[in-house]
Amino acid sequence: MMSAFLGSIRDLPIRQKMLVAIIGTSMLVLVINASVSLLLGWNSTKTRIERELKITSQIYAENVSAALSFNDDVAARTLLASLKSLPELELACVFRGGVSRQTVVFAEYNPLLSKTPCKSVGALGDSGPDSTHIEAISPVTIDSEPIGYIYLRRSVDDLVASSKVAGVTVVLTLVICVAVAYGLASFFRGLVEQPIQRLLGVTQKLSQEPDLATRVEKFANDEIGKLFDSFNHMIAQIQDRDSQLQATRKELEVRLGEIEATNSTLNQTLLRLKKTQEQLVHQEKMASLGALVAGVAHEINTPIGVGVTASSTLHSSTEEALENYEAGRLTDSGLRRYMSMAIQSANILMTNLNRAANLIHSFKQVAVDQSSSETRRFNLYEYVEEVLLSLRPRLKKTLIKVNVNIDKSIQVHSYPGAISQVITNLVMNSLVHGFPDNQPGSISLGAECDEGGLITLIYADDGEGISEQNLRKVFDPFFTTRRAAGGSGLGMHIVYNLVTQQLGGKIDIHSEQGRGVLVQLTFPVDIRQAGVPS
Structure with a gap:
């Protein structure tokens, strides 16, 4: 009620x-x-x-x-x-x-x-x-x-x-x-109602026609007068802020145009950088293949040279035996000496030619893997040995000892080319940055497979290490401390992309200045079951 x-x-x-x-x-x-x-x-x-x-x-x-x-x-x-x-x-x-x-x-x-x-x-x-x-x-x-x-x-x-x-x-x-109260109320009502009606009319006009220059005329210096002052002050502030917003909007439009122009320029620059990066990556791969070819030539030079010497000796001995036979001077003991030398030369030729053939096969497999993006099944230990074999010409010129501690039973179905490129870049990075001026040291490679189907490959050297400042930027593209010596700054960047994208894994690096480097790679044993896009 x-x-x-x-x-x-x-x-x-x-x-x-x-x-x-x-x-x-x-x-x-x-x-x-x-x-x-x-x-x-x-x-x-x-x-x-x-x-x-x-x-x-x-x-x-x-x-x-x-x-x-x-x-x-x-x-x-x-x-x-x-x-x-x-x-x-x-x-x-x-x-x-x-x-x-x-x-x-x-x-x-x-x-x-x-x-x-x-x-x-x-x-x-x-x-x-x-x-x-x-x-x-x-x-x-x-x-x-x-x-x-x-x-x-x-x-x-x-x-x-x-x-x-x-x-x-x-x-x-x-x-x-x-x-009397009614009369007084009617009189004082006009004093209160009229200003309020005036204020109401102004607010309705502003809602229909937003003219921020409109002001309310004050009747007296009472509370309603203060209300009028506050209303006029509020309209003035709105007018000032509206002017500021207009100016800010125009300034933003100008800046937006500048940003759009800058963004267009940046997009074009980014496209050029991507093309340049692709070219540099391709050049990096070609340089690796070039080093591989040079290694092949140097590595098979020894068995081929031994084979040439053996064949030359066999050739001269055969000519001498033939000459003695035609002259009737070939004795039974001379024939026996010739046959013994021929068998020995043939064995030398077979051994060195097989060695050269095996080297060429290994180099060929590594070269094909590095230049292709196909997956296949392979033994991790044997493949790492093949990769290190392709790097032997470069390692022979150093005082670096390489130790491999990988379970020989680990079978992997993945991208061998990516693994080859990763190991090659890590080894070359150690030779260039970890052991400058032909310093002695060691490199170790170890791997193990867990029950979850993940392989942890650990690469470590005992070289000079990486400073904390450089460690934060080691995977950044074009970052190198040997640019004057021809470094492109893409080696570790390529390693990071290959591990995280193509192999579907992750990479962590730990190092202290003067205490070597430890790189831990984790990737799936079977790339097909990991759901990594090809």
């Missing part, structure tokens, strides 16, 4: 809210004040009348004591008749009797014969005052001994009449005050 009333008040226009607030407050204050005044006036008047009636009863009790003691009821009635000067008095009774016995009527004054007579009053003290009468009882005493009582009762008609007059006066006053 109360919430519904408050809701209806809340939705009223502000002018009606002001009227309701002012008139309602005025009426509430006046009603409370009038009610309190009437109640206090009633109680005060009633208390005064009770006190006066009590005093009157006490005075008449003293005066009637002689008549009561001499049993003179005529004198008592005459005395009571003098109470006619009190028009509100309804009944006056004198009772004979002490405290211990029942009282009896001795004399009475009853101006209204139709009202209750004294004999129906009952036992003294049993009935109290009601809302229509005021009563007073005083004892009649002789030498402090009670011989009777006097009872007075008056009506409250005069009190009710005066209260009605006061109520009418209050109602008239309330009506006048409400009228």
Whole structure:
């Protein structure tokens, strides 16, 4: 109920809210004040009348004591008749009797014969005052001994009449005050409502036609005036920020154009860099193949040279034996010497030619793997040995010892060319950066396979190591500390891409300056089951 009333008040226009607030407050204050005044006036008047009636009863009790003691009821009635000067008095009774016995009527004054007579009053003290009468009882005493009582009762008609007059006066006053409050509320409503209506009109205009140059004219320096100042200040700030936004938008458009132009240039540069990188990677592979070819030529030179020497010796011995045979000088012992030398030369030729054939086969397999992107199944230990064999010409010129500790039973189905390129780049990187100036040292290669189908290949050297600053950039393209010596800076970058992309694995490198390098490669045993795209 109360919430519904408050809701209806809340939705009223502000002018009606002001009227309701002012008139309602005025009426509430006046009603409370009038009610309190009437109640206090009633109680005060009633208390005064009770006190006066009590005093009157006490005075008449003293005066009637002689008549009561001499049993003179005529004198008592005459005395009571003098109470006619009190028009509100309804009944006056004198009772004979002490405290211990029942009282009896001795004399009475009853101006209204139709009202209750004294004999129906009952036992003294049993009935109290009601809302229509005021009563007073005083004892009649002789030498402090009670011989009777006097009872007075008056009506409250005069009190009710005066209260009605006061109520009418209050109602008239309330009506006048409400009228005055309405007039004042209407006057002050204009002082409050008109500025608010002006502000409302401006806000509606701004919502329809956003003109930030619009301002509200202030009427006074009160709270509404401060509201106008705040509103105007807010519009000014919005206008300033709008101007700043416009300027910023134009500046952003200019910068966006510049960024787009720069982005286009960067894209073109990136394309050129990618092409250059592809060319450099291709050159790196061709350089590896060139080194491989040079290694092949150098490595097979020894068995071929031995074979040429053996064939030359066999040729000269055969010519000598043929000449002796035609001249008839070929003896049995000479034939035996020739046959022994021929068999020995043939064995030397077969051994060295087989060695050369095996070298060529190994070099050919490594070269084919490096130049192709096909997968195949191979033995990891044997393949690493073949790769190191292709690097033997380069390793022979150093004081580096290579140790291989790989389980010979590990079979891998992966990209052999990628593994060959990774090992080649790691070894060459150690030779160039880890052991400069032909320093002695060692390189170790180890591998193991776990139950999850992953191979961990560990490559380590005990060379000079890599500084912490360079270690963070070791896989970056074109980063090298030997550019003056012809380094391209792509070796370790190629290693990283081959391991993480083609082999589907990951690579970690650990090093400290002067304490060598440890590279840990992890890749799947079977590239087909790992789900790595070809």
